[in-house]
Structures are given as C-alpha cells and as structure tokens.
Amino acid sequence: MIRPLPEAAARVLKEGVFCYLASSHPSGPHVTPVVFAVHGSRLWVTTSRGSVKARTWRRDPRVGGLVRAGDRAVAFTGRVVTFDLLEPGSWPRSVLHAPSLTRAAAAFTAKNTRFFAGYAVDAYRIPLAWTPPGRVFAAIELERIAMIRGDAVGRTWGGFGARIGSATTFRVSPGRRDPLDGVPANVRERIDDAGTGVLGVDGPRRPPAALPCRWEISGGDLLAVLPSEILALASPHPDSKVSLTIDHASQWRARSMGGVLAQGEGRVFEIARLRSGGRSAARIAEAAGLDPDSSALVRVRPRRIVWWQGWDSGTVRIG
Numbered sequence: 001m002i003r004p005l006p007e008a009a010a011r012v013l014k015e016g017v018f019c020y021l022a023s024s025h026p027s028g029p030h031v032t033p034v035v036f037a038v039h040g041s042r043l044w045v046t047t048s049r050g051s052v053k054a055r056t057w058r059r060d061p062r063v064g065g066l067v068r069a070g071d072r073a074v075a076f077t078g079r080v081v082t083f084d085l086l087e088p089g090s091w092p093r094s095v096l097h098a099p100s101l102t103r104a105a106a107a108f109t110a111k112n113t114r115f116f117a118g119y120a121v122d123a124y125r126i127p128l129a130w131t132p133p134g135r136v137f138a139a140i141e142l143e144r145i146a147m148i149r150g151d152a153v154g155r156t157w158g159g160f161g162a163r164i165g166s167a168t169t170f171r172v173s174p175g176r177r178d179p180l181d182g183v184p185a186n187v188r189e190r191i192d193d194a195g196t197g198v199l200g201v202d203g204p205r206r207p208p209a210a211l212p213c214r215w216e217i218s219g220g221d222l223l224a225v226l227p228s229e230i231l232a233l234a235s236p237h238p239d240s241k242v243s244l245t246i247d248h249a250s251q252w253r254a255r256s257m258g259g260v261l262a263q264g265e266g267r268v269f270e271i272a273r274l275r276s277g278g279r280s281a282a283r284i285a286e287a288a289g290l291d292p293d294s295s296a297l298v299r300v301r302p303r304r305i306v307w308w309q310g311w312d313s314g315t316v317r318i319g
Helices: 007-015 052-059 088-096 098-111 113-121 185-191 228-234 278-287
Strands: 018-023 030-039 042-048 062-069 072-083 135-149 152-157 194-203 206-218 221-227 239-248 258-270 295-309 312-317
Touching: 007 030, 007 062, 007 072, 007 135, 007 152, 018 042, 018 052, 018 206, 030 052, 030 098, 030 194, 030 239, 030 258, 030 295, 042 052, 042 098, 052 072, 072 206, 098 113, 098 135, 152 228, 185 239, 185 258, 185 295, 194 221, 194 228, 206 228, 206 239, 206 278, 221 228, 221 239, 221 278, 228 258, 228 295, 239 295, 278 295
Parallel strands: 062 206
Antiparallel strands: 018 030, 018 062, 030 042, 042 135, 062 072, 072 135, 135 152, 194 206, 194 239, 206 221, 221 295, 239 258, 258 295, 295 312
C-alpha cells in the first residue's frame, strides 16, 4: 500500500468527481463510474450488494481505476476490502476499523454532498439497491499509482508495465454496421460516434487497468486511441480482453447519467511498428489529436454491451 499518498496524486483525487473502477470479468474488464472519497490513504467507494463489482470482489479483490481532474489524471491499481453489515465474514474487520470507517463515511458524504442532494430530489424514484440498506462500503488500498498529465505519463509509484505487444497489420473493417447496435436509441444518441472514454485492459497476472483514451467508430470498428506510453502501463498483449466505457456524466444527479460499457476481444496496434496499414492508422490518430509516431490503437470487438440511463440498465450480447 502506498502511504502517504503522493501530493500530486492526492490533489487529483481531491478534485476529481468520478472514479472509473475496473474489475476483472470473463467478457473483459468491467469499468463503470462511481463517486468516491479519499481517507487515510485509501480510496473509498460504495456499490450495490448485488452488482457485478460486488460479486467480482468476493472472488478477486484486485481492481484498477482512473480519476480525472481537468487535463490531469491518476491511474491506479489496488485491492478492495469490503465492509457489509449483511456479510458476517466482514463483521470482525468492521468492528476493528469502526473509528476509521466512521471518519471515512463522513469524508465520503462530505465529498459527494451534491449527489446526496440529487438522491433527495429523486427519492421517490430510487431503487432499493441505490439506498444505504442495499449498499456495500469498500476501501481500496492503492498499490500502484501513475500520474498522467495531458497525453504523457508524468511519474509512477509502484511497478507498472512498460511494453506493448502489438499486431503488425492494421485494416479498418469494411461495412458500416454500428458496433454499438442494440443500445437503446436515447442512450446511443447521447454518446455520438467519437469522443473521450476509458479503456479497460485485462491481464492474466495483473489487476485490470483503466486508462484515458479517445475513441471513434471507423467503418464497422470501435477503436480506442491513446499515447503508447499510457497504454504501456497495462503491458497489453497483441490480443487482450478489453473494454471501452463511454458515458455522459452528471455532476450531481444519478438520474441524468447515461453511458455504455463495451466488453470483448481487443487487438492492439502500435502505429510506429505497423508493417501494413500504417497510413490508415495514422489518420485515425491525427483525427484524435495525437501524434501517430507515439500512439496506439486498440480495436474493441464487443461481445457484451452494458448500457445505463439513470436507474435503468440492460445488457446486449453479441455473437
């Protein structure tokens, strides 16, 4: 555990509103935005007891995450410790850490006051899973931290990866089929066909990574575009389980939030190492505002798409 938190990282975590939290999943990393707070060098979050995250943490507590604040971001990996009044196995640690839990809960409430105000406005609509009796409180012990400034990695604490396994031939898939087909129209229209997102990368011996990226739909492909040095933090293989999270966030009202999580197979292309298709890949990087000579593409072939709009959500399975 990194203690105390580096000052530069602590500032980003203080200013950031959402943490994009990544857990391992058979279909690819499960990455969704959650509100959070920092207390005692730990990052504290809450989730519904029956959520994918909560179920995953019971078998694999390793997580990754990303917090943005303007043009700065903190990417991290760590381990989750849960505190659940309905789980007897967590009671001893809850009793042991009771004073710290009380202070952490106060910090969580103070940081996320505007969201609690939003819950109050929508109290008559909130499902049980979103209310305190249906929630699990969790602490993330940070083991690795990467400070990202703009499109560059500023500094790291802990051992991140440093290599990218890259395919050598790139070609845009023919056709114009929407890779996000099946997402409800009101959600699909809000996210458009390009923008900023969060790339999840799974590794067999590493926690899942959550990294900032641009994304676009080109032909029939869903592509993530990002600087090679940022992608290298995850040490991806040419073929990796990946995900892409694209959301429309609200600063205070959960009812107004919407987005999609596309999980599936990824194909990694470091543009400078391509033997074929380099010009096409370079045009995509340039359109995203990145230097092709130091950028990479990740093609996401969705097998499962999770969408949400306010309290509603659903899953689209492909193939």
